[in-house]
Amino acid sequence: DVTEGQSAMGLFAVQGTPTGQSYDGYTMEVTTKDMTSPKWTLSLPALNGSGSDIAVAALKNDFQADASFNVQFVRPVAKVNITADFTGSINNLDNVKDIAIILEDHYTKCQFADISSITYSTIKDLKFSASVTQMPDDKKVKVAEDRFVLPHAGNYTPYISVTVTFKNGKTKTARLSYSTSIEANKVYDLTFVTAITDVEGSFTVDVVEVVHDEIEF
Secondary structure, eight states: OOOTTTSOEEEEEESSOEETTEETTEEEEEEESSTTOEEEEEEOOOTTOBSSOEEEEEEOSOOOTTOOOOOOOBOOOEEEEEEEEOTTOOSOOTTEEEEEEEEEEEEEEEEESSTTOOEEEEEEEEEEEEEOSSOOTTOEEEEEEEEEEOOBOTTSOOEEEEEEEETTSOEEEEEEEOSOOOOTTEEEEEEEEEEEOSTTOOEEEEEEEEEEEEOOO
16 A cells, blocks of 8 residues: 555566465565665565466556556566486386475575666575376476576575485485576576486486576566
C-alpha cells in the first residue's frame, strides 16, 4: 500500500502459489529509511531453489491516479537442470541408493531500489538430491529439473561436489570446478558424468555444461 503522490511503488511477479508471506520459497521484504528511498529484498532461502519463476520491477515514478507507466521486469534468478550420467561406469549400478549434488557459493538474497541496481548477498551452498530405486535404462539420473536459483557468487570459483550413497551405507564424494558461473535470467543444463570405476565404489566426475540463451519473459 502507498500514499498517493508520496512514494514509489514496488512490484514483483511470481509463477506460483502464495503460502503466508512466501511464494514457493521466495520471500519479499520492504525496508525504507524515508519515503524517497524504499528498498526491496527478495530472499530464496531453500537450498534446492524454487520450482517457480520470479521477476521483479520497481517504479520510481510517484503513483498518480489515471496514470500509466511502462514497467520493465527483471528476472534475478536462473533456471537449472541437473543430470548425473552413469554411462561411463564399468561395474553394476544396482547398489546405487541415491546421489546428491552441491553447487557451491550461491546467493540467497537480492536487494533493489530500482532494476538498474540489483545487489546480491548471503552466500550458501545449494544441494540437490535424488533417490535411485532403480537405475534408468539410459543410466542418466535427473537430480534437478526446472529449479530456479539465485546466481553464483562472482568472487568465487564455481565448484560442485557429487556424493553417491550405496545400499550398503557407504558414500563416496568427488569435488571439481567447472567453467561457467551461473548468471541470472539464463537456463543451464548441467550434466555430471559420474563414472563408477571399481567394486569399492570409487568414481570420477567430469562436467558437460550447456548454457542456453536468456529466458524470455
